[in-house]
Amino acid sequence: MKKAISRIGLFAIAISALVFNPARADAQLRPMMIPLTTTLVISKPAPGQIYGDKQTVTMGVAGKTYKFVLKDAYVDDPTGKVHWPDVWQLVRQYKPNFNVTGLGEDTFENMQPGQTLTVRGMFTGNNQTLEVMSAEPGEGRFGPTQHY
Secondary structure, eight states, rough: OOHHHHHHHHHHHHHHHSSSOTTOOOOOOOOOOOOOOEEEEOOOTTTTOOTTTTEEEEEEEETTTEEEEEEEEEEEEEESSHHHHHHHHHHSSSSSEEEEEEEEGGGGGTTTTOEEEEEEEETTTTEEEEEEEEEEEGGGGOOOOOOO
C-alpha cells in the first residue's frame, strides 16, 4: 500500500509541475499564425554603392528574389506581444526572407536604384508570406519632415 501511495504522489507532483509551471515559455511555443500588419522601409542601392554591413532583406516574387537594404521595420500588433525582432528571428534563415503576394507584388521589380520605398502589408508567420497592401515612395512616416 505504501508503494501505491508514493507512485500516486509522484504522479500528482509531476502533473502539477507541468500544469502549474509559471515559468513556461508560451512565446516560444505559440507560432505567429494570425496575419499582422507589418511595415518595411527598404531601399535599393544606387549604382556604385554596396550593401556593406547594412541589414538586408530578400523578397521572393513569382520565383524571383530581390535584395534590399532594410532601413526600418515595425509590426502593428494590437496586443503588443509581437515586435519586429520576433518576425526577423522567424524569417531570417529563409531565402527569400519573405514570399510576396498581393496587389503590389510588382513593386519590387520596378524599384529603381537609389529609391526608398515604404511597404505595408500583412505578414503571416507560418509560411513567411507578406501580402502587400500599399507601397509608397520615400520613407513614409519615418522620413525627415519636409518644409515648403
